[in-house]
Amino acid sequence: MTAALAEKNGTHAARPAAPEGPPPTTPRRGPGRERAFDDVPRWQIYVPLGIYLVFTLVPFYWMFLFAVRPAGSTSLVPWPMTGEHFSKVWNERSFAVFFQNSMIVGVCTLVATTLVALAGGYALARFDFRIKNGFMLALLCSQFIPGALMLVPLFEIFKNLRMINSLGSVVIAETVFQLPLSIILISGFIKNVPPSLEEAAWVDGCSRFRAFCAVVLPLLRPGLIAVGSFAFVHSWNHFLFALMFLSEQDKQTIPVGLNTLIGADSVDLGALAAGGVIAAVPVVIVFAFIQKWLITGFSAGAVKG
Known part of the structure; x- marks a missing residue:
């Protein structure tokens, strides 16, 4: 009734303030919301990636090795390096x-x-x-x-x-x-x-x-x-x-x-x-x-x- 009289007189009754609660927090991610890769063992990621890199990079390394090592060498390490093959193909060929x-x-x-x-x-x-x-x-x-x-x-x-x-x-x-x-x-x-x-x-x-x-x-x-x-x-x-x-x-x-x-x-x-x-x-x-x-x-x- 007080609210009705206040509205009739052009005033509004003050509403009680809502109790302040704790600030909203973001819900923590449960185990079901983890990314798909988090449940995958690391070796299942690195092994296929390593195989791919081997088939991709080894041919380039092999080409570079033959290009810079001396003729007749069987070393798998490009040392000592030589530029004779580059000079040959650039000038003679x-x-x-x-x-x-x-x-x-x-x-x-x-x-x-x-x-x-x-x-x-x-x-x-x-x-x-x-x-x-x-x-x-x-x-x-x-x-x-x-x-x-x-x-x-x-x-x-x-x-x-x-x-x-x-x-x-x-x-x-x-x-x-x-x-x-x-x-x-x-x-x-x-x-x-x-x-x-x-x-x-x-x-x-x-x-x-x-x-x-x-x-x-x-x-x-x-x-x-x-x-x-x-x-x-x-x-x-x-x-x-x-x-x-x-x-x-x-x-x-x-x-x-x-x-x-x-x-x-x-x-x-x-x-x-x-x-x-x-x-x-x-x-x-x-x-x-x-x-x-x-x-x-x-x-x-x-x-x-």
Whole structure:
């Protein structure tokens, strides 16, 4: 009744304060909430990991061992070390020329693949046209066509164009076979960039091309680095196209050069191992410097959200 009279007079009765209790605490995790790996014995994790590392690292160590130990040595420790095999393959076996040719092919393929994939990916991500789904399906299906199946047609095409024994033929072939997957990847990265960012640039007076260069392109850096790095590594290591289209020794690349070190009756293991180390160094350097961008590009796309 007192509360009713207080409400009638425009006042409110004071409510008793709730008793202060202990601050809320986070419930402790019981045994059932422990992570799955906490219940697994450590040896069940380290043994498979150790086996994997053995099969992965031992071949590289074996190659390095043959490359740096003196000829005729049977030691399993790379000491004393020698550079005679590197000097032999670099100077006597024309590996300096092979390295230069591979670098030209790799860089040109990287640039061509990235630029064309950027244009194709933008078209798929931003424009709607009648054959868009069919074009995307064709790109996916083209990944099931082995490169060896197209060697003879490509050889005839380059022969008619007088591009045999030209590094340009290898660059074109490598770019064509890497474009489908690169376009699909770049298209996915561009779709993660909100179109409203471009529209805001258009309102400010930017053309589509300028808005793309100023707004979208900086956000595509992880994706572009991922696509470009794989284009470079694939062209650097690819053997078939260089073997088929380049017959002159001064135009051959490192994979073909390594094949020339294998004779019909004998193999110079020291020279072959040194050539393998030389071939692996650029790839290791590339991935060492761009691994952060690769992880960002393939895990989260160009932008988050």
